[in-house]
Amino acid sequence: MKKIIAAVNALSFSEQELDSYKYIADKARGKLTILFLENLAGESILQPLETGYIGYDALFAESAKARQEKADSNRKKLVRYFQDNCMEVTVRSLSGVPANEVLKETRFADLLLIKNTTSFSVWQDSNPPLFIREMLTDAQCPVMVLPEATHYLREIIFTYNGTFSSMFAIRQFTQLFDGLSGTPVKVVHIVEGDDKKVPNGRLLKEYLGHHYEEVTYLTREGRASGELMALTIHGENSVMTFGAYGRSKASRFFHRSDADCLLRTTNIPLFITHP
Structure with missing residues (x-):
């Protein structure tokens, strides 16, 4: 346990x-x-x-x-x-x-x-x-x-940009909440640079297919915090994952200021972890 x-x-x-x-x-x-x-x-x-x-x-x-x-x-x-x-x-x-x-x-x-x-x-x-x-x-x-009151979880939002930290957060959540295989999953890929292709998309889909019954994929362009806020601002029944918070100057899924923005404005649980 x-x-x-x-x-x-x-x-x-x-x-x-x-x-x-x-x-x-x-x-x-x-x-x-x-x-x-x-x-x-x-x-x-x-x-x-x-x-x-x-x-x-x-x-x-x-x-x-x-x-x-x-x-x-x-x-x-x-x-x-x-x-x-x-x-x-x-x-x-x-x-x-x-x-x-x-x-x-x-x-x-x-x-x-x-x-x-x-x-x-x-x-x-x-x-x-x-x-x-x-x-x-x-x-x-x-x-x-x-948030002060957590509602029933009916959707999982995985943020992903191909980095080890974003995938590490997905794996950690999946292993901790292994009873949520029937909960719909939404994978959000925020484009970094000119390449709109989901990094290692085949391997990602293979992994998630082992653990979840229903997975959809979204690709968004723009600042990560704004795009993710738009997905969650009116929702109360989701949980969102992201990796790395303020530990590295290297490229992360979004910067610490973006993470702080989401922490201030969203009304859903946020799952954060570090490799």
Whole structure:
């Protein structure tokens, strides 16, 4: 059984978020572990200023004790919610720096789930939040970024440009979600340069034919983020894959700025992984 981990802010989460994590874990036929990120050492969250750094406790009057009490109360609510809904999960409380704690866990997991607005910043955070960007860049397992509420998956969108990273993401998703063979697949090839031919198209079709019953192929020209956004902007029942996020200066399916644009605007799960 696959090990699926989900990062939850102990001071801020919703029942819809928890439902989404359990739904995706079930689709992967995995066991869900909730990483309950308490971040009680608030002073470890720092923000740069012209005059130096300001810590969490310098900005908020709320004491560490109060945060601990709130985290304890929320943990009980979280456990009770899963119990009341007959959902079997493991809950692990982690009190260190959230990004460090989660990255360590990803080395020993098959998939990381995170909500697209998860943030531990004491200031107004970027969009997508810094925590999300750190996970996408440094996680040691595939990451799926979810909207607040995840709808039933009725379509898989594979982004592809012939690179190892784009095919690696397709393979990783296929191996993790091996129960979705009956779900329609759409392969989107964004043309790079003058050659409109799908790179290694015969081999790609052969591979996908082993795993999926219904596969269609689309070729698009233009900026990747815009073309992909047009495919997903009105949809809620799709999941999209792409490879590489901010790790290499080499040609990727689209640049990090394009990926950030999709993270900001789409309302579907995005599956991202690195070779």
